[in-house]
Amino acid sequence: MVRRFILALIVVFIIYYFSMKPPEIKQPLNFNHKAHTDLLIECIACHRDAESQREAGIPNIETCELCHNSKNIPLWNITSHSLKGYITEKRQIPWERIYKIKDHTLFSHRRHIGIARIDCRVCHGAVKEMTESIIRPSIEFSKQRGMNNCVDCHKKERVVTDCLMCHR
Amino acid sequence: MPKFGMVIDLEKCTACQACVVACAVENNLPPGNINDAQMNRIIRWLKILPISEAKGGIFKMTLIPFTCQQCSRPPCTYVCPVSATYKNPDGIVAQVYWRCIGCRYCVNACPYTIKFFNWYEPENPYKENANPDVSIRENGVTEKCLFCHHRLQRAKEAAKYENREIGVDEYQPACVEACPTKAIVFGDIEDAQSKVAELSHSPRAFRFLEELGTAPNITYLKEIK
Amino acid sequence: MDISRRGFFKMSAAASFGVGLAHSKEIILPKIDESIERELTNFLPEEWIPSVCGLCRAGCGMLIRKVNGKVAGVKGNKRNEISKGALCPKGFAGLQYQFHPQRIYSPLLRKGEGGSPDSFQNISWDNAFDLILERLIKIRTTNRANSLIIFSRRKGELEWSMARHFADVYGTPNLIEYDMPNDWLLSEAIYKTTGIKGDLSFDFSSANLIVSFGNDWLLTYRDFVSANRGYALSKTSQPDVRSKIIQIEPRYSITAMKSDRWIKCNPAAEGMAALGVVFYMIVSGNYDTEFANDYIENFDDLKESILKVNLDRILEVTGISEGEFRYLTRELASAKPAIAIGRRTDLFSQGLILLINILTGSFNQLGGAWIIPHDAPLPFYKTLDPTARSGLSKVSLSKNSLNMINVLERIIEKDPYRVDAAFFCNVNPVYNYPGLGADVIKEIPFSVTFSNFLDETALYSDIVLPVTTFLEEYEVKLNYSLEANKIISACKPLILNRDVMSNTDIFLTLGKNIKEFENNFLWNNSKEIYEDYIRKTFDSDPEIRARYEGYNEFEKSARNGGVLIPRKEIKIDKLDFRFLRDINLDRIKGSRDALKFIIYFPSGFNDFEGCQMPYLLDAIGSHLNSVWEFFVEVNPFTAEKYNLKGESIVYIENQDGKKIRARVKIFNGIMDNVIAAPVGLGRSSKLGITEGIGDNPLKLSPKNFSEFVFPVFGFSEVRIM
Numbered sequence A: 001m002v003r004r005f006i007l008a009l010i011v012v013f014i015i016y017y018f019s020m021k022p023p024e025i026k027q028p029l030n031f032n033h034k035a036h037t038d039l040l041i042e043c044i045a046c047h048r049d050a051e052s053q054r055e056a057g058i059p060n061i062e063t064c065e066l067c068h069n070s071k072n073i074p075l076w077n078i079t080s081h082s083l084k085g086y087i088t089e090k091r092q093i094p095w096e097r098i099y100k101i102k103d104h105t106l107f108s109h110r111r112h113i114g115i116a117r118i119d120c121r122v123c124h125g126a127v128k129e130m131t132e133s134i135i136r137p138s139i140e141f142s143k144q145r146g147m148n149n150c151v152d153c154h155k156k157e158r159v160v161t162d163c164l165m166c167h168r
Numbered sequence B: 001m002p003k004f005g006m007v008i009d010l011e012k013c014t015a016c017q018a019c020v021v022a023c024a025v026e027n028n029l030p031p032g033n034i035n036d037a038q039m040n041r042i043i044r045w046l047k048i049l050p051i052s053e054a055k056g057g058i059f060k061m062t063l064i065p066f067t068c069q070q071c072s073r074p075p076c077t078y079v080c081p082v083s084a085t086y087k088n089p090d091g092i093v094a095q096v097y098w099r100c101i102g103c104r105y106c107v108n109a110c111p112y113t114i115k116f117f118n119w120y121e122p123e124n125p126y127k128e129n130a131n132p133d134v135s136i137r138e139n140g141v142t143e144k145c146l147f148c149h150h151r152l153q154r155a156k157e158a159a160k161y162e163n164r165e166i167g168v169d170e171y172q173p174a175c176v177e178a179c180p181t182k183a184i185v186f187g188d189i190e191d192a193q194s195k196v197a198e199l200s201h202s203p204r205a206f207r208f209l210e211e212l213g214t215a216p217n218i219t220y221l222k223e224i225k
Numbered sequence C: 001m002d003i004s005r006r007g008f009f010k011m012s013a014a015a016s017f018g019v020g021l022a023h024s025k026e027i028i029l030p031k032i033d034e035s036i037e038r039e040l041t042n043f044l045p046e047e048w049i050p051s052v053c054g055l056c057r058a059g060c061g062m063l064i065r066k067v068n069g070k071v072a073g074v075k076g077n078k079r080n081e082i083s084k085g086a087l088c089p090k091g092f093a094g095l096q097y098q099f100h101p102q103r104i105y106s107p108l109l110r111k112g113e114g115g116s117p118d119s120f121q122n123i124s125w126d127n128a129f130d131l132i133l134e135r136l137i138k139i140r141t142t143n144r145a146n147s148l149i150i151f152s153r154r155k156g157e158l159e160w161s162m163a164r165h166f167a168d169v170y171g172t173p174n175l176i177e178y179d180m181p182n183d184w185l186l187s188e189a190i191y192k193t194t195g196i197k198g199d200l201s202f203d204f205s206s207a208n209l210i211v212s213f214g215n216d217w218l219l220t221y222r223d224f225v226s227a228n229r230g231y232a233l234s235k236t237s238q239p240d241v242r243s244k245i246i247q248i249e250p251r252y253s254i255t256a257m258k259s260d261r262w263i264k265c266n267p268a269a270e271g272m273a274a275l276g277v278v279f280y281m282i283v284s285g286n287y288d289t290e291f292a293n294d295y296i297e298n299f300d301d302l303k304e305s306i307l308k309v310n311l312d313r314i315l316e317v318t319g320i321s322e323g324e325f326r327y328l329t330r331e332l333a334s335a336k337p338a339i340a341i342g343r344r345t346d347l348f349s350q351g352l353i354l355l356i357n358i359l360t361g362s363f364n365q366l367g368g369a370w371i372i373p374h375d376a377p378l379p380f381y382k383t384l385d386p387t388a389r390s391g392l393s394k395v396s397l398s399k400n401s402l403n404m405i406n407v408l409e410r411i412i413e414k415d416p417y418r419v420d421a422a423f424f425c426n427v428n429p430v431y432n433y434p435g436l437g438a439d440v441i442k443e444i445p446f447s448v449t450f451s452n453f454l455d456e457t458a459l460y461s462d463i464v465l466p467v468t469t470f471l472e473e474y475e476v477k478l479n480y481s482l483e484a485n486k487i488i489s490a491c492k493p494l495i496l497n498r499d500v501m502s503n504t505d506i507f508l509t510l511g512k513n514i515k516e517f518e519n520n521f522l523w524n525n526s527k528e529i530y531e532d533y534i535r536k537t538f539d540s541d542p543e544i545r546a547r548y549e550g551y552n553e554f555e556k557s558a559r560n561g562g563v564l565i566p567r568k569e570i571k572i573d574k575l576d577f578r579f580l581r582d583i584n585l586d587r588i589k590g591s592r593d594a595l596k597f598i599i600y601f602p603s604g605f606n607d608f609e610g611c612q613m614p615y616l617l618d619a620i621g622s623h624l625n626s627v628w629e630f631f632v633e634v635n636p637f638t639a640e641k642y643n644l645k646g647e648s649i650v651y652i653e654n655q656d657g658k659k660i661r662a663r664v665k666i667f668n669g670i671m672d673n674v675i676a677a678p679v680g681l682g683r684s685s686k687l688g689i690t691e692g693i694g695d696n697p698l699k700l701s702p703k704n705f706s707e708f709v710f711p712v713f714g715f716s717e718v719r720i721m
Helices: A002-020 A033-037 A061-067 A073-078 A081-089 A109-115 A120-124 A148-156 B018-026 B034-038 B075-079 B105-109 B149-161 B174-178 B195-200 C002-015 C034-041 C094-098 C125-141 C157-170 C187-194 C224-236 C254-258 C270-284 C289-295 C299-307 C311-318 C322-334 C347-359 C386-392 C404-413 C436-443 C456-460 C503-512 C515-520 C526-540 C542-547 C551-560 C578-582 C614-618 C636-641
Strands: B004-009 B047-055 B058-066 B085-087 B093-095 B184-188 B218-221 C046-052 C061-067 C070-076 C108-110 C120-122 C148-152 C175-177 C198-202 C209-213 C244-249 C261-264 C338-341 C369-373 C421-425 C446-451 C463-466 C475-480 C486-491 C563-565 C595-600 C631-634 C649-654 C659-666 C674-678 C716-720
Touching (some): A061 A081, B174 B184, B174 C070, B184 B195, C108 C125, C198 C338, C244 C270, C270 C299, C270 C347, C299 C578, C347 C578, C475 C526, C486 C551, C503 C515, C551 C563, C631 C636
Parallel strands (some): C148 C175, C148 C421, C209 C244
Antiparallel strands (some): B004 B184, C108 C463, C649 C716
16 A cells, blocks of 8 residues: 555656656757847847837748848858758748747746836846757746746746736 | 726716627626526626606617726625635725625615626536636635626736836726727826726716715716706 | 539520520629639738728728738728727627628528528539529510619628619619618608708717617617717717717616606607607797707798697507606707717607707707718729610619518519519628518518528529628728718638639629620629729729829728828708698507507617627627527516516417427516517527527517508517417
8 A cells, every 4th residue: 555655756856857848849840049149139129029019029931031042142051051042932831839938827928028118038048048949938937937937037037926926 | 006997977988888799708707597587697797777768758778888887995895704705905896706605795785786696507508608717606606797807807917017017008808998989988087187087087977876875986977967 | 423414505596506595504693703813822920901890881980900811800990980990799709700600602492391401512613604694685585674673781882883884784673672671760851851861970079968768879879879979979079068968768778877867758759758748848948949940841831730749648658658758858959969870760769759859940060960961982984785775774673662561562462573583792681670571471472682601692593603791892881970971992812612602703694795785884893893893993982082193092092091081061951841730649559558669779680690709699688698699678567567487487478379499587677568588689690609599589570561551660569478
């Protein structure tokens, strides 16, 4: 009886341990954030709605095309084959969404970037140093700490802690 | 901090129920079905309350749009064991669905019986086209009118982003906006200049069950007869 | 199965080369409208797009919220001239209609018995058009083009003018404007007295007195939002003057609740009540003499014949006391402007109510009743071939009558000729006219229904074509404001839906594929027709031309909020009320003690539709704390007499043996010996969660009616089991 109980406990622990680590998500393209930010391209240049809308937005193919077009020959030559394909066919890249907010919470980029002017790094981590596509949510926004991620900062900055402002 | 309140002029109100449907659409209320209806479990945050009287052989009926009275001393909040329902700084009786454990104490404590419990998994065929600002409540939680708080959030955010105050008409709940006769007036009752404050002191004004000490923030104006 | 059927057509066409059917080549479908696709796939994260509601004739302005390209909400458009930022409950529930899980998205062919959803199978659009065109061409080759009948509601100008265009070019005089009984209030009387096809528009907002003869106008007026706004304005626009509202009705309706006095009147006797009022006005001389002499031809003769009526009989039929009549007369004489509003019932009642409007001296002026013309749609250029000309020369089945029942009866009686094919465009006669509607559709060898749902009429027709909703099509709307200003508004598709076609597109495709007159259908798709129509509207009115730079600018403002064209004076000669002299009160039957059954329209159900939208089902019985339920209102005395208990279930049977099942609700607001039921429930069609709830009280409407009792708004004598 005791053995069985311990066994069950171990199983529960293992499940918990693995569930902590968010699963990797496969992206259709390998996007190098570092290569772009090294050219001093701001995050907002591509995630254009980050300041003015609730969602920052995943860039569409038209955004890529602004630089990666056949007229810009030096860049076009080093553009990866698959991206060229998307651009010439005018097809949207089927990016997988990494950051998903639960249905009961309301998160607005506008509040945090447009109004509070918080650096993207505070929540999203060192995206600027990443050379590969993002495959799992940044650890700064960890699942284990849940709402504490928000509340700690809200308390520190003395901004609203009324539940209704974020929960719906 | 403004304190929001509402005045409903029963003289102008024709009980057309545009507000009832507008509220249901705005807040993703479950459409309901025949079983729910038979068990009296249809959820409508704003509904019509019929009041009839027969004085001296003359029958008289008034249909009153009735919603959460947004009490200043809300009895429902005192009984919540988990602080899921409370009076928020804007003067709105809040209900945090994710915090609610579904004990239904508040449903029973509400003297206006205008809080609703979700008995079933949401079965909403219109989920795809629901209002993204409002969540679809899961079963086992209590829900109620929040004065379309998501609209206040939006208005506050937009005003702050543009570095200004919220305009007078910028925040209006769905029912107020919907009313064809403009019978519902909404605004800051502590601002003496506002139309709501003026109307809530009208000689025609009355509030429901005021004697319980709930101090409701919804004022009704009697019909002129 | 589909392919083989289509293949069969091709083969048969090839085999009979030379005598092959004119459409045997590939069906030409409307071209894909690329501009709107580009527009709709290039969306903002969040936007509000103006549109016009198409759920009834009114055409209120809507703003549709789109989040990431997906429709997510609706509100009123403040810039719209009709609704000024508000909507009715039905308008708000519009998205429940649009995204209804039971909407149909493929043409259906009936393979088995009518009336059952299982006997339908999906076919392709090509296949459906093949079958329809085969019939249409066959009918035309036998020179019986007139035996096609098209029923359509005039909800939108574009679809109506296209139906008109198709009917003319095809050669049928039978484009029937399917009317709901309360669509046009006093249209028959106006036609009879002035010769103008039109209606009255009531200026509620500046009237001082509104007397309603049985019309629950707050809920059933042609233009719901305007009527409600007008009510509020009449109460508050002037600081000292509050309008007075008097309601004459057997039932304590919403308007009666809001009225200053509710006068009980026996069912279907509202016209008699109007006769009583006219009598007392003339006897007492309390009317605008100058005005009446100006407007009424042979007024003295009319007075004489009215004074001859038997007053006791009026008091008996209506149940209104002499004192109440005197009160009404006094009020009507002292208040100006005053409105008398009735409903679309029999000709005599309509005529009498029109007469009261003239006697009060507020006819055709501010605060009174305006005449608004029933504008003809702008015609498209067409050339008629001999077949079309001979078809159009035949007499129409409507025979210039505005009454739908007459048309349906003539189809059954094959008077004056047989009907070979019928199109039901967004209309549902099987539900609206129970019994009669189903008989008619069974009588017609080939019927096609254009519908969003597999509704009752669709269940009996041979082919069902899924059509667009108002959010998926181009449309132009025409309506009149309370002050009788003309308002033109327009809308473009907001949602791409390639599975369905608009009525306009269907008629275009039919026309394009019939060789004999394909040159009349040179447009590629409904977008081009829309642009053509907008241009025509722009060119036709000097006022619009003066106000806008070009038709593009005109289109834009019609789309954003509607274009208001100020009221034009309509020259009215004297009104001829000669037909009122034939009133013979002895013809009115009906025993005093019989239990009378009447219907009423709950909020949002004013043209019998609304059951598709679950949110509206709460509105039906909110005055009785009843939701999602069919009931009959019974007076406590009646309940005691018939031994009925509240909340019990009863069957109600009319004289023909038709039965409905309902819950008894004891209600003080209904006269003794009268029971009332809401209309709109009891749908047998496929409508998901609202399917099969309740019963259809229209089943009990009497088969025969006299000129005094209009079937829908009349009463039927019933018994309770």
